[in-house]
Amino acid sequence: MSEIHVDTDAPAIEVRDLHKSFGRNEVLEGVDVQVESGQVVCVIGPSGSGKSTLLRCVNRLEEPTSGRIFVEGVEVTDPDVDLDELRSRIGMVFQQFNLFPHLTVLDNLCIAQTKVRKRSKDEAAEVARANLERVGLADREGAYPAHLSGGQQQRIAIARALSMTPDLMLFDEPTSALDPELVGDVLDVMRDLAAEGMTMMVVTHEMGFAREVGDSLVFMDGGVIVEQGDPAEVLGNPQEERTQAFLSKVL
């Protein structure tokens, strides 16, 4: 299987009966999620409920134990799938940024473009600069990550993912490692991205963002999806006891 045939009518992400165990610890106990193209789905839930694991299964940073996952109609869980090609179309943003500390900001944004996408140096730099502009850091292309604030690093990390021109983006608690005053800038970038129609799956504790930007909200607890639906509905009028208990603690 060399060519991947993207089905544009298929959901951007489709997760069917996903199970994941670490040793004897079953972390995901049958999860079904669907993200339509252009949608923003936010995932909330207590720590340890399996949110990161779910997200990391979507681009197979974590190997699912059973179940099937499709991205734009291509089966991610197919053992013969070209994972590298698939991942290059799925942007991922981590809680700890994970910028490459030995490379400048510009090189952070260019390296995968040239080595994976096989773009020319000039073309890659052009794409990179456009994305730096987008996250409001056009003046920092020569800096090293260590010289940037956490908020700037996370915006660079978003720009790095965007430079691959991905079809969808996964965010794993992108603002959880940030000082409170730096959260807003990162959320603004994500808000713009959503407004431009990017498909996004966002694990977050920012209920305001989930309510305002999310098309759908998923509440996870103990490795299962307890409740999902319209964010305002789920947040304002939770039907399940576990959702009510969680929200009463965080709101």
Add this chain to the structure above:
Amino acid sequence: MSAPPVPTPTPTRERGARASARSPRRRAEISRYVQYAVLALAALAVGLTADWATLREQFFNGEILPELFPRIFTTALRNTVTYTACAFLFGLALGLVLALMRLSSVGPYRWIATTFIEFFRGVPALIVFIGFYYGLPIAFPGRVLPGGTLGVVTVALGLVGAAYMAETIRAGIQAVPKGQTEAARSLGMSHTRAMVSIVIPQAFRIILPPLTNELILLTKDSSLVYVIGLSLADSELTDFGRRNLSQYVNLTPLFAVALSYLIITVPLSVVVRRMEARADRAR
């Protein structure tokens, strides 16, 4: 059952209180004076008992010293540097391969690398040299390593260096946070590409100081090549020292050779200390 004996309270608190009557600073001062006095006595004893005239004659002989120049630099020091540099580069390349084999998910790769590393770390370099020199012609009759003496030294010394460097490199690779590989893979990089472009460059920054230390050790281990019997032109510092030692029946050549080693090793060790200081500050 008898009742447990009543523990006699140790008067720690009182003892502590009495000791602190002499402040820790004052005690440290006294201790330092005692140390100085001992050092001064030792120096005096050496100075009085040593035979200075003979020492001078034997170690800094003004007639022999000029005879050693310029060969000690143009031949001996140069050969030592060449042997060490070639062995280091060969060992570094092989060490990187061994480190990646040790980290491989393929069992046989791990076993081969582990066996190699344990063997060459556990066997004295001198034995490796002798075995290499006499063993190769027996194992591969009629064949010789390219590069003559330099080839033999590069491979023999490089094998020893590779075993040590492999462990250093492996530790460096493992010290690079897992998030770096994950970020690279999530951008679509293959395992190899992530290693080459992201992990290995960061690992080498971490291990630059221990690798430089390895270079110092290799410089000294290069002295063992005399066992393979060097021609005059291939002679390195130690071989040079030994030849002149027997020629002049005087220790001056050896002393000059020792100083020549320091010309290589001291700057390297200063570099290591600088790098470590910089790494400390960056933390």
